[in-house]
Amino acid sequence: MYKVDLPVDISADVAVERRRAAEVARQARIFNTRHRVMGLDLKALEQQVVENKEREEMAGQRERAFDMLRVTQDKVLMQKQQEEEEERRAELNRDLNQYRAIRQRAEDTRDADLNVHRQGALGLFIPIPESELGPACMQVFQGEGIGDNDKRRAQMEQTERALRAQREQSEKLQKENKLKELLKGKELVQQDLRAVQLDALEEECKRAGRIALNNYNHAQAAECVEKERKERMRKEGEEMAEVWHMVTSDILTECPKAAEREVDGGPVGRPRVLTDRWRGMSPVQLNAIRRQREEQRLEGERLREIEKQRDAAWDFQRMVQTREDEEEERKAMELKKEKRIEMDRYNEQLAREQREHQQYLSKTLYTNRPTAQYFTQFSSSSR
Incomplete structure (x- = not known):
């Protein structure tokens, strides 16, 4: 009564x-603390980048392999389809021939009994005696089949003409194909000859x-040699x-006047010294230089003093400032020491x-x- x-x-x-189980895994x-990581894990990220690159490379290789496999399978499928088409056509031809041999026999035609005595016709066997046959059972009448041999001969001649025309058409197509192949071969030979001629012309141009x-280069070398010779002769x-x-010149004659020359447009008595012919200073000039050097020495001693x-x-001034700084630092240290004592207290x-x-x-409040x-009870859940 009740389903229990x-x-x-x-x-x-x-x-x-x-x-x-999820809560236990989350708490773990x-x-x-050993497995919990704060921040970024660079090694893990780099490993992920490397794995992603490897995965992309493998995906590319897989796609290329699939493309090659698809091309191969397409070729195999096309070849298989062609073979199946040829096999289907052969099967249709066999079925057609078998149908003709079984369903369209000459002895099964409606006028097979009329062609019994004709050439190539199959004999018929009638089991009924002729005495029992009436006029309605007559199958061959006198005067029928006149001119059948001529018609058959004409049909055979027509068939021969059709076959001959087909054979001539096939031979003509073969000749045209051979002519096309011959013309194509001649064209290829001409192209090869043209390529050889162009290669020869190119080689001739390169040689020229x-x-x-x-x-x-020889002319440039000769010109350089000539320039060097002229430059050497000029030097x-x-x-x-x-x-x-x-x-x-006067440089080897040691003439004193040869080392001085009047300045153009200048006052008289101020000759210009020619350095390439000068032989030294006079005693007056030496004394003037010594006097000026002594004055410079005295001025340098005064400036140094x-x-x-x-x-x-x-x-x-620095010593006074240093003493004042030391006194202020000592007072600051004493003040700091006093403050530290007060702070300790x-x-x-x-x-x-x-x-x-x-x-x-x-002892009194929390017993x-x-x-x-x-x-x-604390930190027992991950939520």
């Missing part, structure tokens, strides 16, 4: 177990270019002229008050201490 064998629905239990990830380049001429000028006095004044007072407060909390079970 209903199937138990365990989907809720499965869902609960799945959530519990969150509370495991090389000859022209060699001639140009030799200039050197000889310079030697001749040195020998015949002034600089020395200035440095001594600056040293004294204040910290000691705070520590004493803190100890008293801790003693009050531990019920929590057990280990109280602390285990």
